[in-house]
Amino acid sequence: MVGSEETKTQVEPGVRRAKPRGRPRSFDRETALEKAILAFWEHGYEATSVSDLTRVMDIGAPSLYAAFGDKRSLFEEVVREYGVRYGSFGDRALAEESTARAAVERMLREAAVAYTAPGHPHGCLVIHAATNCSTPEVEESLRGRRNANIAALESRIRADIAAGELPAGTDAAALARYVGAVIQGMSQQARDGASRQDLEAVAEIALAIWPRT
Amino acid sequence: MVGSEETKTQVEPGVRRAKPRGRPRSFDRETALEKAILAFWEHGYEATSVSDLTRVMDIGAPSLYAAFGDKRSLFEEVVREYGVRYGSFGDRALAEESTARAAVERMLREAAVAYTAPGHPHGCLVIHAATNCSTPEVEESLRGRRNANIAALESRIRADIAAGELPAGTDAAALARYVGAVIQGMSQQARDGASRQDLEAVAEIALAIWPRT
DNA sequence: TTATTTCTCTAGCGGTCGATACAGAAAAAA
DNA sequence: TTTTTTCTGTATCGACCGCTAGAGAAATAA
Known part of the structure; x- marks a missing residue:
């Protein structure tokens, strides 16, 4: 009776299975x-x-x-x-924007909105939910996600350098880490009471460092 | 028998009291x-x-x-x-440097060193030690310290604007919050494995946004 | 209906939490 | 030495932790 990760009532098209045998779950x-x-x-x-x-x-x-x-x-x-529901704005920006610069710009601006949106807690779950956690695997898991996000941005920046979109001397790792740190700082600020406008102002300032071609 | 916050053996000059009555404490x-x-x-x-x-x-x-x-x-x-022992580099920079720009520069560079120094945990206790804390007073206490630090920087920036050291249109609150967010992000990065050099590179990039007179 | 399957409810498991009662030990004071 | 004061070690306290056994409830299958 352990680890039935899937609902019995299949909703996938095609396999449309009959109702499961026993007593149905009473909650959604x-x-x-x-x-x-x-x-x-x-x-x-x-x-x-x-x-x-x-x-x-x-x-x-x-x-x-x-x-x-x-x-x-x-x-x-x-x-x-x-x-899937809340934390994909970074990946979307990287996937949909044509330059790293545009992706970062969108990422920072959307972070300001997402981290202060009403109806749910402020800031980012991945950044905060496993801090001071005495289960090392849990802490490591979210740390891995954070570092993977920064690594993804770094390789996007490298691609732009190779394409001549960014100066050849650009330090991709440092630039990506800077953006990651700013986003993490914005999340902390959101938790500490900063408003959407506050964070948008921070994002605008942070964007001013972007190197010119 | 509650709340004897002071050691009985006074070390203050002048009052040099005699040895306390009962059994002495067995630890330092x-x-x-x-x-x-x-x-x-x-x-x-x-x-x-x-x-x-x-x-x-x-x-x-x-x-x-x-x-x-x-x-x-x-x-x-x-x-x-x-x-007193570890977290005063920000206050010292504000107190000892002659401009907000110099203070912030020193603050960010010293943060890179302090947050990765060997012999103690990485990052900043004030930023991390009360995250996900179910005692609201404790969480609030550290949040208050963080926001007070940013407020102190903001008023230092205002002073420089008034003195003509910074452009009249400078948004002191946003600039202070930006620096606070970068420092908090650097602390998170230190916890996530960034080295001193990594953070120094982040600090240099962050400093590039400082407005010119 | 009866049998089978699966879920829900009550109650409680062993373990750890922050905090303390109590008795004995170790010092100064008398 | 005897008395007084304070600290230390043992042995817990009640509350909550994550988790589950067991019995009954609610569905389908035969």
């Missing part, structure tokens, strides 16, 4: 997951207890464990789903 | 406090348990409570002492 898995996202986002991995989770998800502990596995695997799913 | 309070600083610095307020503290400080729980009060007041003393 997606809704419960969203509540878990908000809880972990606000308080972080460790400070969000299982009883906090069962309260906000409005289900009993055995239901939680049956539907999501233990606290760790629920958190992993939360982080994945957070990425 | 300063040394124990330093160990507590390192523990809270590395793991944060909540993730550092009292039994972690008694282990690294090498004293029993009753001795800890007698000498430092409860966990909260020990942490408060740790934060104060951290400021």
Whole structure:
């Protein structure tokens, strides 16, 4: 009875399976997951207890464990789903903009909006939710995501240097790390009470350093 | 038997009191406090348990409570002492440099060194130790320190604007917040594995935005 | 209906949390 | 020495932690 990560009711087109055998789940898995996202986002991995989770998800502990596995695997799913629902503006900017400069510009401006949007906690879950975490694997997991994001930006910058879009002498690693640090600082600022306008002003200042061709 | 925050053996000049009456403390309070600083610095307020503290400080729980009060007041003393021993480079830069520009330059460069120095945890205790903290007062206390630091920089910048050292149109609040965000981002980067050189490169890039007179 | 499957509810597991009662040990004071 | 004061070590306290056993409830299958 461990690790049934998929809902039994298949919604995939084609395989349209019949109703599952036993008693159906009494809650909506997606809704419960969203509540878990908000809880972990606000308080972080460790400070969000299982009883906090069962309260906000409005289900009993055995239901939680049956539907999501233990606290760790629920958190992993939360982080994945957070990425899809809230944390993809960076990847989108890198994928959709034609230059690193344009991608960074969009990234910083969208961060200002995303990190202060109403209806959910401020700042970024990936940046904050595993700080001061006594489970090293959890801390490492989010650290890995943060560093991967910076690495992705770095290689995008390298591509622009190779294409002549940026000066040959540009330090891609340092520039990418600078942008990563600014975004992480903006997230901290959002947590500390900065408004969207405050962060947009920070983003504009941060963009002024971009090297000219 | 609660809240004897001061050592009985006075070291203040002048009042040179005689030895206290009862059994003397068997450990050095300063040394124990330093160990507590390192523990809270590395793991944060909540993730550092009292039994972690008694282990690294090498004293029993009753001795800890007698000498430092409860966990909260020990942490408060740790934060104060951290400021004195490790976290004063920002204040010193503001106090000793003649312009905001020079102060910020020194601040960012010294942050790169301080946040990666060997012999103690990386990054800044004030920035990280109360993240994801379920005691709101503790979280608020460090948030207050962070925002106060940015406010101090802002007023230093305002002074330079008034003195004609900076353009009249300079947005002091945004500029101060930008520097604060960069420093907080550098601290996060240090926690995520950035080296001194990495952070120095970030600092140099960050400084390139400073407005000219 | 009856049998089978799966979920939910209650209750509680062993472990750790922050904090302390109590008795004995170690110093100065009388 | 005896008394007084203070600190230290042991042995907990009640509360909460993540997690689960077991019984009953609610669905489908036969």
